[in-house]
Amino acid sequence: MMEAKISMILLLSFVLLELFGCFVQGLQCWSCENADSFEHCEEIGKFEECNPSQRVCGMEVRKNSFQQGGKIKVFKFCKQREACGNVLNQNDKSAVEVTQCNPKSPNSVCRCCCEGDRCNVGELQCLKLEKEEEGHEVIEPPMTCSPMMEGLENGEVRCTNGSNVASVCRFFCSVGFYIDGSHVTICHPVNSLAKWSDDAPVCRRSRCYPQRPLSHGNMKCSDEDLYGSICKFSCDDRYQLIGEETSVCQADSPGSRYGVWSTVGQFCEINRCRNELTSPANGTILCSDRNNVGSVCEFQCVDNYQLSGSRYSACQKNDLDRPPTWSELTPNCERRQCRNMPPRPVNGHISCSDEKYINSICKFRCDVGYELDGESQSVCVSDGSYKKFYGEGGIFWTNQSPTCKLKKCQAVETPQNGYVTCSRENFIASTCNFVCEKGFSLQGASESTCIIKKNGDEVTLEWTEESPTCEMMSCPTINLKNGLVDCSNNFNVGSECKFACTANNYMLHPSTATKTTCKSDGNWQGEFPCCSRPCPPFAVVDFVVVLDSSSSIGRENWPVMLDFLNSIIDTFEIGEDAANFGVIRYNKEVDTASIINLNKIQDDKTMLKELVSNLPYDGTGTRTGHAMKYAYDFMLSTEVGNRDFAADVMLVITDGRSQDNVKIPAEEIRRRGILTLAVGINPGTGRLDLEQLETIAGTPKRVFIVEDGFSALTPEYALKVAKSICPSPCEN
Template structure:
C-alpha cells in the first residue's frame, strides 16, 4: 500500500506542469507545422521546447537535400541539449548537400512559433511589402516567372527556389498566386528566416544575430554582401532604440531593405553600345538603371535616347538605338567642270568645284561647300556655265501687248526692243530657243512664232518685225492661258530646260491674269513682266506682283520713261533678267 502511494505521488509530481507551453507538431514543412500543430502545456520535467528539422531526400533537379520532416514540442532539458550537441543547431546556416538532422533547444514558446488566432494575418504590413516586391508587373498576382526572377535576382544556387515553395498551390505555374495564397506560403518561409536569425532561441533578434544572419545569407546566394554599417542602418530603422527586434519588425526589414540589398534583378536582353556611339548607364543592367545613348559627331541617333531596366527584368524599350551617318543631298557633277569631295556627301565633307576655263566655262556661286551636322550644305552647289549673255540654255516665250494704248509708233519700238534682247544671245537648238506672239482682246495665233521653229537670229528678227499691230483690249489672262495650253507644249519645248516667259505690257489686264499665271508657275515656268509706263495706258503694280515668280522684285521691271526709254541699257538689264541663275538653266 505504501509503495502504491509513493508511486502515485511521484506520478503526480511528474505530471505537474512546468508553466512552459510549446508548439507541438510532426509535419512535412514548417508551414504545415503551424497549420496543424497545437500549443501544449509542458510537464514539470520538460523545461525546454525543441525543434527538429530533417533533410532526407535530394532533389533530382538541384541535387540539394529538401526539407522532409519538422518535429516540435516539449522535452527534458538535458536530453534536448544532448541532441543539440550531436547535431547542428540550425540547418539553414549551411547548404544541405547531404542528409542532415538539425536540432534546437530553447526556453521560449517562440522557439518555433505559437499558432495564435488573429483578426488579421501575421505581420500583414511586412507581408504586403514582400508581395509587392515579388509582383514585378504590378497586376496583383505573383506569377511563376516573377518568383523565378526573385530566385535569379538573389543568385540562388537553386534558381527555382521560390517557384518550388509555391508548388503546393494548385495551378500556380499557370495562374500564379494572389496575395492570400502568397501570404499562406511566404509567412511560414519568413518565419523560418527569423528562426535562422534567432540563434539563442529567445524569440528576439539582436543586432549581432541580425548581422550574422545577413552574412549567412551569402552562403545561400552567390552574392549580395551586406556591410556592418548597412546592417546597422537597417536594424535601427525599425528597432530604433530597442536592443532587439520582434518577429514583425524582422519580417518588415527582411521584406524591405534586406531583400532589396540581396536581390539584384537584371535585364536579360543585352542592350548593346551602338556602333559609332556611346552608352552610359546609372547602374549597369540592374533594375531601375537608366541607360542614355549618344552618337559620335557626324552620326544621328535613331531610336530612343534613354531606356530603363524595369523590375520585370525587361527594358522599357526592347529595341535599342543605332547611329546612322548624317548625309547631305548628293551633288551632281557640274556641266563643264569638276567637283571633288573629301568624304562624299557625309557630314563634314568639303566639296570643291573647278570649271574648265579653257572651253570658256566660268563659275557661278561658291566654289566650296561643306556638309553640316544638320544634313545641309553650307552653300548651294556652284555651277559652271559660259557667260550669259550670250550663252543661255533656255526656252524663252515673249508675249507682246498690242492693245490700242500702245500705238503704231511705239509698237515698232517694242518689237525692235524685243529683237535687241534676243540679239544679245546665241540662238541654236542646243542653247536658246525662242517663241513669240502678240495679243489684245484676242491672241494672234496666225503670226505666232512657235518654240524652236526658227534657230537663227536673222530669221527670228525678220519674223518678229513682221508681227502686225491692230486691235484693242488687254486680255492678258487669255494670253497667259494660251502660253500654258499651247506655246509651252509644242514639240520645240525641251523637257529638261528651264522655261522663261517674258511679258511686255503698258496697261492693266481686263481679265483675270493671276489664275493662269499661277498655273504657269506651278509647271515650273519663270514668269517675268516688263511694265512700260505710257500716257495712254495705266500699270497695276499689285497685279504684276501677283503674276510674276518669286521673289517679285527680281522678276518685275518698270520702265518709267515709256517706250522711248527702250534703250540698250534696258536690253542688258532684261538680258540679265532672262539669264537668271545659270545654275538653274538645266532641270534635274
Template sequence: MASMYFLSLGLLFCCINRGSGLRCWTCNDARSEKQCIARGQSEKCRGQAMSCQTEIRYHEGAGSIPFITKRCKQTDACENNRGQNPGAAAGPTQCNSGVQNSVCRCCCRGFHCNRRDFWCSENKGTGPTPKKCKVLNAPENGSKQCKFRTLEGDIGTRCTFSCEAGYHLNGNSESVCRRGARGTKPKFNNDPPDCEEMPEITAGGDNPEDLHDCDDAPAEPENGGRSCLRNSAGVSCRYFCGDRESLVGDGIVTCTRKGGWDGPTPECKPRCSKLQENFRNGNRVCDGEDNVGSTCEYSCNPGFEMIGSATSKCVQRGKKAIWSPRAPTCTTSLPLVASCEDLGTLEHGEILCDGETNKIGTICEISCVDRGFALRPSNHTEIECLANGWSAEKPCCSRLCPPFAQVDVVIIMDSSSSVRKQGWGKMLSFVKEVIGSFTVSDASARFSVFRFNSKVDVDSQILFGAFPNNKTNLLHAVEEIPYNGRGTYIGRALTHARDTVLKTDNRENIKDMVWVLTDGISKDEVAKVSTDLRDFGAEVFALGISHPKGKLSEEQLLSIGGDEEHVIITEDGINSLSGELVERVAESICDHSCI
C-alpha cells in the first residue's frame, strides 16, 4: 500500500511546533521579487540560524537590475551584515539602491517574514524586535544628519552633528550605533555634542581686546588631512583620514575667542584588512567593523573542527593593524581524495565550472533553467571540490511546490457543536484555500475531505476518485459539506481514514497525508490508531484550534501527530484559519524532493 501522510488538522499554530525551528523564504540571484517568489522555496533553518535575511546586490554592468538572495542566517551575523549598510564603500555608503557594486542586507524573525517584502519588515513575524540604539537628539542651536538602512537607531546608524552660525561644536562631531557586549543593549559610541555660543563680532569690533586669532591650524594627522578656511575666532577645522585609517578623536576643532584651539589634533589609526564576506565551513560574529579594538568570534559547522583560536582582535602593530591571532580555519577529518566525483549533468538545469569538473579547487555554479523548477537545496548554488570531496551535495531541479506536489491528502474536519456555524464557514474557507494552493490532477496532488462529530458523515465525504482532475468541482463539493451534530470522536475519524478512505482509489507509491482539524478533546482513544497509521507509513499532523473555553489537550494532539513538528496550535482560535497558516500547511504538504 502507498506510504501514508496523515495530517491531523487540529490547529495548533503558535505554541506547539516550538521545536520545528524557523522557516525562511530562500532564493538565489532572482532578478525581481516576483521571480524570487516564483523560483524560491521555503526552507527550515538549521542550527543557530534564527533570522531570515534578504540581500540585494547591484552588479557592475547590470544597471539598476537587483540580484535578490534570501536565506536563513545566524541572528548576530545577520544583524552585523545589516549594520554594515551605512558603511563606506563604492558609493556614499555600502548600501545604495540601484548603484552598481553596492549591496544591501536586512533581517527579520518570524515564519516566512522575508517572503513578500523587498525589504524586511521590522516587526514582522513572531520573533522579538531587533535591538536598537536609543535615538540621539540634535544639539540645541544645531542639527544632526544620520545614515541608516531601515530605521534610525539600527545597528550601524551613523550620525554627524553641526552648529548654527554663531555657535561652535563642543564634543564629538560623529556618533555610531554599535552592538553592545553580550547580554547588553547596543548604544551610540559618543554622546551628542553641545553647540556653544560664540562672541558676537560687530563691524567696529565691540571687544577687540577679547578677540584673538589662533596660531596656525594644528598639524595635519599622519595619513590624513584637514580643511580650514582661516584661523579667526569661531572658525573650525575639519579632519579626515585615508581609506585604510579611522579617525580617533574629535574630527572638528574650533578657534576660541581667546586665540586657542579647543582641542588637540586627532589621530588617524590604521584599520585591519577587510574580512571576507563568508567564513568557510563556519560562522563569524564581530562586534565592530575593521577598526582597532574590534573583536570577532568564530565557530565551525557540524562535522568540522576548528584549527586556531576562536577569537581574533584587530590590534595595532607599529603603523599597521592586523587581526591577532589570525582567523582560524574549519576542517574536516574525513579522508582526503585525489579528485571529486563527476557531477554529470543536471536535468532541467545547468552546471558551469571554472575548471575540470572533478579537479580539487574547481568551483561549480549550479542553477535551474527550465521554467517551473527550483534548486533543492536552494542554497547549493555553488559547490567546490575540496581535498575531502565536494563542499556540498549536488542539488537537483525540482518542480515548484506549491503548486506541484505528488501526494494524496486526507483532510478531516471537526463539526462538533463547539465549532458553531460561523466557525464552520471559516473552516471550509480555510480548507478551500489550502486545496486551491495546489494543482489537482492524477499526476499531481489529490484530496479527500470528510467531517466527523460523534460519527463520521459518509454521505458528504469526498473520496480521492471523486474529482481527480477537476479542482473547480472539488472546491464546490467542499463548500457543500453540511454542518451539524454533537460530540468529538477523533479516533473514529482516523480509523475511517485508515480503513476506508485510504483503501479507495488510493494511488500506489504516492505519499498519503491526513490533516485533522479540531477544537476539542476526543472522547475516544486516539493514540493507538495514530501509531498504527505512522507504523504503516503515514505522516499524521494535528492542527488544534484554540477555543475560548480552553478545550484542547496538547498531550492528545501530540499523540495524534507523534511529535511537536507534527502539531500546530492556533493562538487566535478560528480566526487564525487564513493567510500565514494557509502557507504553513501548504508548505507542510510540499515534499521538496526531486520530482
C-alpha cells in the first residue's frame, strides 16, 4: 500500500512539472510522417511549435494489408482539441473487421491524443504495444476517465492528457468568481477502471463586504454586494456628499472569495465651503462665520505690502449638484514698489539694494574717467515729504539719476622760455607737448599724457610726466681723469675748453687734442683726449710667467732664460697702480716651493729680480697644460694679490712640446678674460711645436718664436714681448 502511495506521489510530481512547463512556453509536439516504427519516427522527426489553436498532441498508427506486407506506419503531429475528440471516437466505430482500431487485422487505423508539452514522444501511454507469439504487434486503446472534463461555467479547465490515465486537470474561474470545490482532479486507475480523484468544482460569484449605511443620505445598489454591483450615494437636503457618488464591487485578486469596493468612506456633510480660507503670506484674514455658507472673509496686508486680488471672499451656495464655493481665491500680498527703476546714467552704473521695492537704496557710480554730477543715491519711499521722481501711486524715488561727465587732468604748467600744446582739452588721453625757445634746451619729458591712476578704490586722473623746464643749452660735462679742463663759460654754448694732464708721467692722447668748443646744437667740437702713461714702462697688469725648466732647457741655458725674464720685468714699473709679477717654474710637476706670488714683491723691482735669478733648475718632463691650470687656479686669485682693476696676463716660455693637453686649460683661461702669450725658443733639434704654441696663445699674433735659440733672448727681444701686452693709451 505504501509503495502504491509513493508511486502515485511521483506520478503527480511528474505531471505537475509537465503542466508547469506547458504554461511557461507554447505547446511543442513531436512531428513525423509515414515512419516504419516508433524508432524510425524518432530518427526522422523533430519537435514542432504548435499554433495557439492546437492544444493537444496526436498520433496515428496504421497497419497495411497483407498484400502490402502487413507493416505499420506511424504519424505524429499537433492537433486541435475538438478534432482530437472526433478522431478518438472513430477508434470504436465498425469497419471491415469489427472496429477501425484493430491491430490484429490489416488496414487497421488507431488514433490517440495527449495534452502536455512534448507528450507524444516515444511509444505513447495511450497506445499499449504487445508482442504476439507469432511476432505481430498488438495495439490496445488506453484507459480513460469519465466524464471528460471539457468545460466549466464561468471558468475553464486545463488537462495534461485529456481523460486518459495520469491526466491532471486544473480548474480556473473567471474574474469575479471563485472555485467552490477542488482546484485539481487526477485520472488514476482503480482496478480495471479509470476514475477521477475529485468531482469538477463550481465557479461562484465573489461578494464584497457590505457598505456602511449613509447617515443623512441614501445608498442604492444594483445587485446587493455581489461582484459587479454598482452602488449610488445621495444626501438629504442641506447636506452635501463628501466622496465619490458611485462605488463598484470589484475583484480583489484572481480566485478570491471576497471582492473590494472601488470607493469607500462616503458621508454626508452639512453645506459649507470645503476648505477654510487661509491668510496670505505677509497678511491676515478675518471671517464672519468660518467656512459656512454666508461667511464673508476680509484680507489685509502688513506694512509695505499691498493686496493683489480681491479684498473680500464669500462662501456661496451653488445649485444642488455642486457644493458651496468661495466667491474669490485668497489674494497675494505683494511688496510695495516704485513703478520704474531710476535710469542708469550714461557712462555709469546703478546698483540697488532691493531692486525697486520700498526702502530699496539705489547707488550711482560712473565709469573710470567720469565723475558724478548730481546725487549719488536715490531711495524708494512712500513719504510724500520727499521730492518725487520716477514714481506714482504714493511711492516715489527721492532723487533723480545723476549724469556722468568726463574727468579732466589739471592744467599743465607752461615752462619758462618755452610753450606747451595739448589735445582734447586735458580730458583722458589728452597729450601735451613741450617745446623750448631757441637757445634753450628741454630738461625733462617732452610730452605728458592724462591717464587714469588707481590707488585702492580711489581713482584719479594724473599726468604721466611733470612739466619740464627750459634751460640755457650747454654741452655735456667733460671729465678728464688725471688731468684738468679749463672752460671760458662753463659748458654752455660757445664756451672753449682747454685740456692739460696734471698727474706725473701722464700726457694727452692724442697729443693734438688740446681744446674743444661747445657748438650751438649742444655737442662738443672734435674728439676728447685722455691722459695716459706710456706703455711700457707703465701698465696696470697682473703678469704671471710660466717657465719651462725641463731637462731640454739645459743647465747652461737656465740663467739665460732668467735674465730674459728680468729684462721683461725691467721694461715695466711695478707698484699698486702699475705692474705686478708672479712666476712659477715647471717640468712634469709644478715647483710649488719656489713660486713667486703677485703680492710677494709689489714695490721693489731689485728684490723681485733677485728672486727670479735664484729660481732653481731641475727636473724632467714637460707638462705645460698642467702648469697653466695651476697658475690660473692658485696664482690669479685675490688671496695671492690678484687685483680686480688690473688686466690679467699669462706668459708661457718653453723650448719643447708639451706632453699633456694644453687646449683645454688655454681655452678655459681665455674664457675667464686672461690674455695669453707664448715664447717658443727653437733649440735647433726640431722639437718645438708651432701649432701647440698657437693653441696656448690663442692667436699667431701673440706667439713669439726665438729662431736663433737661447742666444737670441736679448733685452731688445724682451721689449718686443713687453709691448705686445700694452693696451690702447686711453685704457692704460
